[in-house]
Amino acid sequence: MVHMVKRSTANNHDFADLTHIFNPRSVAIIGASEKPGKVGQVIMQNYMDAGFQGALYPVNINAGEKISGYKAYKSVLDIRKEIDLVVIAIPAAGVPNVLEECGKAKANGAVIVSGGFAEVGAADLEEKIKQISKKYKMPFIGPNCLGVMDPRARIDTLFLPTYKIERPKIGGVSFVSQSGSVGSSTLDLISAEGFGLSRFISYGNATVVDEVDILHFLAKDKNTKVIVYYLEGAKRGREFIEVAKEVTKSKPVVIIKGGITETGATAAHSHTASLAGSYESYSAVFRQFGMTEAHELEELIYFAKIFDTQPLVTGNRVAVITNGGGHGVLATDAIYQNGLTFPQLTKESQKELRRRMPPIVNIALPMDVGGEADYKRFGDALEVLSTDQNVDAIMMIALFQTPGADEKLVDAVVNFNNGKKKPLVVVSTGSSYTQSHTKLMESAGVPVYESPSAAAKALAALISYSRYREKAV
Amino acid sequence: MVHMVKRSTANNHDFADLTHIFNPRSVAIIGASEKPGKVGQVIMQNYMDAGFQGALYPVNINAGEKISGYKAYKSVLDIRKEIDLVVIAIPAAGVPNVLEECGKAKANGAVIVSGGFAEVGAADLEEKIKQISKKYKMPFIGPNCLGVMDPRARIDTLFLPTYKIERPKIGGVSFVSQSGSVGSSTLDLISAEGFGLSRFISYGNATVVDEVDILHFLAKDKNTKVIVYYLEGAKRGREFIEVAKEVTKSKPVVIIKGGITETGATAAHSHTASLAGSYESYSAVFRQFGMTEAHELEELIYFAKIFDTQPLVTGNRVAVITNGGGHGVLATDAIYQNGLTFPQLTKESQKELRRRMPPIVNIALPMDVGGEADYKRFGDALEVLSTDQNVDAIMMIALFQTPGADEKLVDAVVNFNNGKKKPLVVVSTGSSYTQSHTKLMESAGVPVYESPSAAAKALAALISYSRYREKAV
Numbered sequence: 001m002v003h004m005v006k007r008s009t010a011n012n013h014d015f016a017d018l019t020h021i022f023n024p025r026s027v028a029i030i031g032a033s034e035k036p037g038k039v040g041q042v043i044m045q046n047y048m049d050a051g052f053q054g055a056l057y058p059v060n061i062n063a064g065e066k067i068s069g070y071k072a073y074k075s076v077l078d079i080r081k082e083i084d085l086v087v088i089a090i091p092a093a094g095v096p097n098v099l100e101e102c103g104k105a106k107a108n109g110a111v112i113v114s115g116g117f118a119e120v121g122a123a124d125l126e127e128k129i130k131q132i133s134k135k136y137k138m139p140f141i142g143p144n145c146l147g148v149m150d151p152r153a154r155i156d157t158l159f160l161p162t163y164k165i166e167r168p169k170i171g172g173v174s175f176v177s178q179s180g181s182v183g184s185s186t187l188d189l190i191s192a193e194g195f196g197l198s199r200f201i202s203y204g205n206a207t208v209v210d211e212v213d214i215l216h217f218l219a220k221d222k223n224t225k226v227i228v229y230y231l232e233g234a235k236r237g238r239e240f241i242e243v244a245k246e247v248t249k250s251k252p253v254v255i256i257k258g259g260i261t262e263t264g265a266t267a268a269h270s271h272t273a274s275l276a277g278s279y280e281s282y283s284a285v286f287r288q289f290g291m292t293e294a295h296e297l298e299e300l301i302y303f304a305k306i307f308d309t310q311p312l313v314t315g316n317r318v319a320v321i322t323n324g325g326g327h328g329v330l331a332t333d334a335i336y337q338n339g340l341t342f343p344q345l346t347k348e349s350q351k352e353l354r355r356r357m358p359p360i361v362n363i364a365l366p367m368d369v370g371g372e373a374d375y376k377r378f379g380d381a382l383e384v385l386s387t388d389q390n391v392d393a394i395m396m397i398a399l400f401q402t403p404g405a406d407e408k409l410v411d412a413v414v415n416f417n418n419g420k421k422k423p424l425v426v427v428s429t430g431s432s433y434t435q436s437h438t439k440l441m442e443s444a445g446v447p448v449y450e451s452p453s454a455a456a457k458a459l460a461a462l463i464s465y466s467r468y469r470e471k472a473v
Numbered sequence: 474m475v476h477m478v479k480r481s482t483a484n485n486h487d488f489a490d491l492t493h494i495f496n497p498r499s500v501a502i503i504g505a506s507e508k509p510g511k512v513g514q515v516i517m518q519n520y521m522d523a524g525f526q527g528a529l530y531p532v533n534i535n536a537g538e539k540i541s542g543y544k545a546y547k548s549v550l551d552i553r554k555e556i557d558l559v560v561i562a563i564p565a566a567g568v569p570n571v572l573e574e575c576g577k578a579k580a581n582g583a584v585i586v587s588g589g590f591a592e593v594g595a596a597d598l599e600e601k602i603k604q605i606s607k608k609y610k611m612p613f614i615g616p617n618c619l620g621v622m623d624p625r626a627r628i629d630t631l632f633l634p635t636y637k638i639e640r641p642k643i644g645g646v647s648f649v650s651q652s653g654s655v656g657s658s659t660l661d662l663i664s665a666e667g668f669g670l671s672r673f674i675s676y677g678n679a680t681v682v683d684e685v686d687i688l689h690f691l692a693k694d695k696n697t698k699v700i701v702y703y704l705e706g707a708k709r710g711r712e713f714i715e716v717a718k719e720v721t722k723s724k725p726v727v728i729i730k731g732g733i734t735e736t737g738a739t740a741a742h743s744h745t746a747s748l749a750g751s752y753e754s755y756s757a758v759f760r761q762f763g764m765t766e767a768h769e770l771e772e773l774i775y776f777a778k779i780f781d782t783q784p785l786v787t788g789n790r791v792a793v794i795t796n797g798g799g800h801g802v803l804a805t806d807a808i809y810q811n812g813l814t815f816p817q818l819t820k821e822s823q824k825e826l827r828r829r830m831p832p833i834v835n836i837a838l839p840m841d842v843g844g845e846a847d848y849k850r851f852g853d854a855l856e857v858l859s860t861d862q863n864v865d866a867i868m869m870i871a872l873f874q875t876p877g878a879d880e881k882l883v884d885a886v887v888n889f890n891n892g893k894k895k896p897l898v899v900v901s902t903g904s905s906y907t908q909s910h911t912k913l914m915e916s917a918g919v920p921v922y923e924s925p926s927a928a929a930k931a932l933a934a935l936i937s938y939s940r941y942r943e944k945a946v
Contacts, residue, residue: 160875164876181874296803298923324652326656429658431661431664453770
C-alpha cells in the first residue's frame with residue numbers, strides 16, 4: 001500500500017539511492033579502535049553486538065594487523081572490495097582527506113558522526129566535505145550526528161554504549177531526529193516502552209542527506225509502518241511538506257517541532273546550523289496534510305505506540321471499562337475533552353452485559369467492573385463491547401493495585417488485542433508490580449498509558465489521522 | 474508558619490478532633506483474620522508490616538485466642554481499654570451493629586473501609602451509620618474507602634497488599650482522594666517517583682468526615698508541607714474553598730478535579746454518591762485563592778514533587794544547562810510557553826563561565842555544556858549560575874545516555890540541591906541506566922522530570938504559587 005513519491009527536482013544533490021547506507025552489505029569503520037572510551041571502539045563494539053552479518057572493515061591509520069579480531073586497514077583504499085557504508089569517527093579536521101579516499105575507493109555512502117563543522121562556526125570545513133560528496137556522487141549522513149541504528153539490518157553507528165542506551169527490538173516505527181540528544185534519549189525510551197523500531201536515523205547538520213531524502217526513503221521502506229520526526233528546522237521545508245503530503249496517504253507521520261518560540265528558534269539555529277521557520281505556518285500545514293503533531297516528547301511516544309499497534313478507525317465512539325471509579329470519571333472527562341464520545345450500546349449488548357456481569361456492576365459507561373474484577377470479567381466486557389456495532393474503540397483501565405488484576409488479566413488483554421477487532425488502549429499506572437505487568441502487555445503489542453488523558457490523546461490522534469486518510473486516499 | 478484556620482460553623486457534625494484517627498495510640502481491627510485474601514487479613518498484615526507501635530486489637534466474632542499472634546476479641550466491647558481508632562472491614566449490613574458497639578466502647582474514631590452504602594443505592598444504611606456517629610460523637614472516615622496510611626504514624630488501613638502497592642517513604646506530601654482507585658494508584662506512583670509521604674487519606678463517601686474536615690486537620694498538621702487533593706465533588710464546596718483560601722497562605726494546595734465535563738460529572742455522581750459542581754466555577758476559584766490545579770494525573774505528580782523539595786521563588790528567570798542541544802531547544806520553547814523567561818546573566822558570571830568552560834561551550838542560554846560534559850563541568854555551571862543575581866531558578870538537563878554523565882554527576886546534583894540556594898529541576902529520560910540514576914536523585918530530594926515541558930510546568934506552578942503567597946500573606 002506504499003505510494004511511490006516523485007522525487008523532488010530541487011534536491012540539493014544529484015544521487016538518490018540511500019539503500020547502501022540503510023541496508024549495507026559491507027561496512028568500513030574509520031577510526032575503529034580497541035581503546036576503551038574511544039568513539040571508534042564503541043561503534044566497533046556496537047556493530048559486533050548488533051550481530052552485523054555483512055563484511056566489517058576496521059580502518060585506523062595506526063592499526064596493527066587486527067582490531068577486535070577483524071583484519072584491520074590503515075586506509076579505506078587498502079580494502080579493495082566494494083564498500084556500501086563508511087562510518088567516519090575521527091576529528092573534524094581529518095574528515096575531508098578521509099572522505100576523499102572513500103570517494104576514490106568508490107564507497108557507496110557514508111555516515112560522518114564527527115562534530116566540529118558548521119555548528120561550531122566551521123562552515124568552510126563543512127562546505128569542503130559537501131563538495132567531495134558531490135564530486136564522487138557519494139551521499140553521506142551527518143556530520144555532527146549519531147547516524148543510523150536498525151535492529152533488522154543489524155547496523156549501529158551510535159557511539160554510545162548499549163548499557164547507556166538500550167536498543168529497541170525490531171518493529172515498525174522509524175524515528176528520525178535532527179538532534180542527537182533527542183534521538184538517543186528517545187531511542188532509549190522506546191526500548192523502555194517496549195515497542196519495536198524499524199530504523200533510527202540521527203542526521204545532524206544535514207549537509208548532504210537531509211530530512212527530505214530520508215522521508216523519501218522511508219516512504220518506500222516496507223519495514224517502516226510509522227514515521228516519527230524530531231525536526232528543528234528544514235532547509236527544504238516546502239519540499240518536506242510536499243513529500244509528507246504524499247506519505248501520509250499511506251503511512252502516519254508524527255512530528256515534534258523544536259524551536260517553536262522565537263527564543264527557541266534562536267537556540268535551534270545555534271546548535272545545528274539550520275534555520276527554524278515560523279511555527280504557526282508549520283503547525284497549520286502539518287494539520288492540513290495529515291501529519292500528527294506532538295506538542296511534547298511524551299506525546300511523541302503516545303502517538304508512535306498507538307499507530308504502531310492499533311488498526312485505523314474513523315469513528316470516535318469509545319467504550320470505557322474500568323476497575324477504578326475515579327479513573328472512570330477522569331477517563332470520561334478526557335474522552336469528551338479530546339473530541340471523543342461514549343457510544344450508545346445496542347440493546348443486545350446491554351442485555352448480554354447484564355447477563356454476564358454480577359448485579360453490583362453498573363453497565364452504563366464508563367463501565368465500572370469493580371475493584372474485585374478478574375480476567376474473566378474484563379474478558380467478558382471486552383468480548384461484548386467489541387461486537388457492539390456502536391463501539392468504535394475501547395479504553396480499558398486496568399489498575400493492578402486491585403485484588404482481581406494479575407497475570408491472567410495480561411493474557412486476556414493480549415489475546416483480545418491479537419484479535420485486532422477494534423482499537424484498544426490500556427491505562428495502568430503504578431510502581432514495580434504494575435510495571436512488570438505493563439511491560440508484558442507492551443511487548444505483546446498492547447499500547448499502555450499512564451493516565452486516561454494520555455490514552456485519550458492517543459485515540460484522538462489515531463481517529464483524526466484515520467479520517468484524514470479516508471478523505472485523502 | 475502554619476496559620477490556624479477558624480473552624481466553619483456550618484460543619485455537618487459537632488466534633489472536631491480527628492487526631493485520634495490520624496495519630497492513634499491504639500487500633501482495633503474489626504474483621505481481622507488470618508485467612509489469606511480476606512480484607513481483614515490484609516489490613517492486619519499491613520499494620521504489622523508498618524511496624525505500628527501502639528496497641529493492636531484484632532476483633533472477629535469467630536476469633537479464637539489469637540489472631541496473627543495478637544490477643545483476639547469477639548467484640549470491641551471486650552477490649553475494655555481506650556481505643557483511638559477502629560478499622561471496620563466487614564460486610565456493609567453488619568456495620569451499624571458493630572459501629573454501635575464502638576460507640577458504647579467509647580472509641581475515639583473509626584475508618585469504615587466496607588463498600589455497599591449510598592454508592593450502590595443503600596442510602597438508608599448510610600444514614601443509619603451517620604446517626605450512630607452523631608449519637609456517640611464518634612467521627613469516622615468512609616465508608617467505601619481505603620482509609621488512611623501514614624509511614625510516620627505507621628498506620629495503614631489499606632486492604633491492598635504491599636506487593637501490589639508500594640508504600641512511600643516518610644515525607645511532606647499529604648494526598649487526599651475521594652476515589653480509592655486514584656488514591657491507591659497515585660500512592661503507588663508516589664513510591665515509584667521516590668518522594669515522601671506525610672499522610673494518605675482516601676475518604677470515600679464522606680458520610681461524616683469529609684474533605685473540609687480533612688483540610689482543617691492537614692492545615693494544622695506540622696508534618697504536612699504540601700496538600701494534594703483528588704476531588705470529584707464537594708458537598709460543602711463553599712466551605713472547602715473558604716478553608717483552602719486560608720491554607721494556601723501557608724501551604725501549597727494542589728487539586729485535580731474529576732467530573733469536569735458534563736458526562737464526567739454524571740459518572741462521578743454515580744460512583745461516590747456526591748454531586749459534582751460546575752467545573753468552570755471551581756477552576757476559577759481554585760486560581761483566585763492560590764490553589765494549584767493539575768489538569769491530569771501527571772501534573773499532580775509534577776507539582777507535588779517540586780513543592781515538596783524546592784524553595785519558593787517569585788522571579789521567573791530560569792537558566793537552562795543542558796548536555797543535549799535538542800533538549801535545550803525544547804526547554805527554551807517550554808520555558809517561554811509557560812510564561813517563564815531566560816535571565817540576562819551578569820557580566821561577572823559570564824566572565825566566570827567563560828573562564829571555567831572549555832572554548833567549545835557557548836555560554837549563552839540554553840547553555841549547552843556538550844555531550845562529553847562530566848560532573849565537574851555541570852557542577853561549575855550550577856555554581857556560577859546559582860550565584861548570579863539575575864537567575865531565579867535552574868533547569869538542568871542531564872541526559873545519562875551521554876558519555877560524561879554518571880554517578881558522580883548524581884552526587885554533584887544532590888550536593889548542589891542540598892544547598893537549597895535556588896530552585897532546581899532536573900530533566901532526565903530513558904531506560905534502565907537513566908532510571909537507576911534518576912531514582913538516586915529523586916530519593917535525595919531532587920525533582921526529576923521526563924521532559925523539558927514537564928519541568929517547565931512544574932517551575933511555572935512553583936512561581937505562580939510563590940507570587941500568590943507573597944501578595945496574600
